[in-house]
Amino acid sequence: MKEKEIKQVVRAKYAQIAKQDQESCCPSCGCGASSLLSSKAVGYSGEDLERIPEESVMGLGCGSPTAIADLKTGEVVLDLGSGAGVDVFLAANKVGPTGRVIGIDMTEEMVDRATRIARDHGYHNVEFRLGEIERLPVEDDSVDAIISNCVINLSPDKAKVFQEAYRTLKPGGRLTVSDIVSEGTLPDEIRSDSNAWACCIGGALEQQEYLDKIRKAGFRDVQVLSSKEFYIESEECQALTKLLSITVRAYKIRKL
Numbered sequence: 001m002k003e004k005e006i007k008q009v010v011r012a013k014y015a016q017i018a019k020q021d022q023e024s025c026c027p028s029c030g031c032g033a034s035s036l037l038s039s040k041a042v043g044y045s046g047e048d049l050e051r052i053p054e055e056s057v058m059g060l061g062c063g064s065p066t067a068i069a070d071l072k073t074g075e076v077v078l079d080l081g082s083g084a085g086v087d088v089f090l091a092a093n094k095v096g097p098t099g100r101v102i103g104i105d106m107t108e109e110m111v112d113r114a115t116r117i118a119r120d121h122g123y124h125n126v127e128f129r130l131g132e133i134e135r136l137p138v139e140d141d142s143v144d145a146i147i148s149n150c151v152i153n154l155s156p157d158k159a160k161v162f163q164e165a166y167r168t169l170k171p172g173g174r175l176t177v178s179d180i181v182s183e184g185t186l187p188d189e190i191r192s193d194s195n196a197w198a199c200c201i202g203g204a205l206e207q208q209e210y211l212d213k214i215r216k217a218g219f220r221d222v223q224v225l226s227s228k229e230f231y232i233e234s235e236e237c238q239a240l241t242k243l244l245s246i247t248v249r250a251y252k253i254r255k256l
């Protein structure tokens with residue numbers, strides 16, 4: 001599939017989800033379960049979720065990067081593919097009024113939803129920007145921490161996403177991402193299915209390739225902090241394909 005086509009399909013899917021015309025189709029987040037239950041299943045704490053607006057919790061994540069990003073008071077945080085803002089609001093509670101959290105999403109309906117929630121609930125330390133994670137509308141060396149939850153698999157140019165993350169982080173800054181990767185290469189039948197791509201499966205890279213792209217962007221100390229496997233059925237191979245929901249941490253080198 002071409003880059004433009006992928007973006008169109010992904011945008012259309014998440015615009016529908018933002019308007020609640022469609023439910024999440026992410027296979028790792030417990031299809032059919034409520035957004036709250038599926039969020040808890042991927043690692044969010046009930047206590048943390050109670051402290052953020054309910055409308056931001058849409059059950060679209062595959063991990064809980066804010067829980068392990070070690071966010072501190074006063075830090076500037078960037079969330080790649082922020083959706084309705086669940087991780088932005090969690091991070092905002094952690095960095096406090098002296099900190100700031102910026103969410104980036106390419107789907108206007110998601111940015112509108114998240115912005116409205118922030119306004120209705122009086123969050124002054126958050127901002128949602130419409131943009132693509134391959135071309136971040138964010139200054140060089142300007143954020144302390146980047147988080148992302150189940151988004152980078154949707155990008156047709158993952159190398160560019162990691163290069164952009166590296167560019168925008170301050171020296172010594174950290175990247176904590178939860179995402180879907182595969183064990184072995186995915187069958188063509190899945191890779192070329194636009195719906196599978198929009199549902200966080202078709203664009204999943206083989207785990208080693210994913211980690212190599214992070215290293216190639218310049219990151220150091222790349223570490224898989226958690227990994228949970230699940231399976232999908234593939235007709236072509238008449239077999240189950242193994243996917244992993246992983247959370248990775250990596251650091252931008254400090255200037256000498």
Ligand SMILES: C[S@@+](CC[C@H](N)C(=O)[O-])C[C@H]1O[C@@H](n2cnc3c(N)ncnc32)[C@H](O)[C@@H]1O
Pocket residue numbers: 010011014026058059060061062080081082083084085086087104105106107110131132133134148149150151154155156200
């Ligand atoms: C599976 S949802 C996850 C949303 C959010 N991180 C969460 O956990 O609730 C993926 C989100 O990423 C956004 N997205 C996908 N590809 C993107 C890209 N290339 N640039 C910016 N946003 C993107 C979609 O619009 C959607 O809101």
